[in-house]
Amino acid sequence: MLKKILLGAAVVLVAFLGFVATRPSTFEIKRSTTVRAPASVVYGLVADFNKVATWSPFMKPDPVRKDTYAGVPATVGHSVTWTSTDNSSEGKMTISSLKPPEQLQLQLDFVKPFEATNETVFRFEPAGNDTRVTWVMSGQNGFLSKAFSVFMDVDKMVGSDFEAGLDTLKDLAEAEAKASASAAGSAAPNGAVATDAVK
Numbered sequence: 001m002l003k004k005i006l007l008g009a010a011v012v013l014v015a016f017l018g019f020v021a022t023r024p025s026t027f028e029i030k031r032s033t034t035v036r037a038p039a040s041v042v043y044g045l046v047a048d049f050n051k052v053a054t055w056s057p058f059m060k061p062d063p064v065r066k067d068t069y070a071g072v073p074a075t076v077g078h079s080v081t082w083t084s085t086d087n088s089s090e091g092k093m094t095i096s097s098l099k100p101p102e103q104l105q106l107q108l109d110f111v112k113p114f115e116a117t118n119e120t121v122f123r124f125e126p127a128g129n130d131t132r133v134t135w136v137m138s139g140q141n142g143f144l145s146k147a148f149s150v151f152m153d154v155d156k157m158v159g160s161d162f163e164a165g166l167d168t169l170k171d172l173a174e175a176e177a178k179a180s181a182s183a184a185g186s187a188a189p190n191g192a193v194a195t196d197a198v199k
Helices: 002-021 039-047 143-151 154-187
Strands: 026-035 065-070 079-084 090-099 103-112 116-127 130-140
Touching (some): 039 103, 039 154, 130 154
Antiparallel strands (some): 026 130, 103 116, 116 130
16 A cells, blocks of 8 residues: 555656646746836936835845945946845845946846846836836746746746836836926926926
């Protein structure tokens, strides 16, 4: 009886491993939103990691995490390294290339709880008076990632955080754009309104 149980378990394990092996070897998670603000305003909130903490769910202040910033914001090499005091998470995010205010490419190096390197790209495309912002993360799926994806919808799980982050980014950028437009209008001679004001 025990042999049959062990044999059955072995068959199930082999079948599971075989199924995991068929999972995609790469992944891409992408979300977009439209922001009623100039691309330069939105870009500025993404290219400075000190400001990213104000809108990204992944960078929210956490009492068990220490963030260390380095380099000049909005330049290649600007980075933030995070380490959790409970030793559960560690990694680094670095600007690897940029084309202001159209695109920003980041490298994500995860050390804990597992090692991985992913690429993140932010694109800022004009859409009339608005800006279409797209947030993309891509990388390789190792065995553990493939196995995890069997039980969890990673695109939905991470994508929901992307959506929440983009919603907050949208609110901040639009508020900043309106404040700038209001200040420009007040400073214009004879009360003239600046032509690029955000309505």
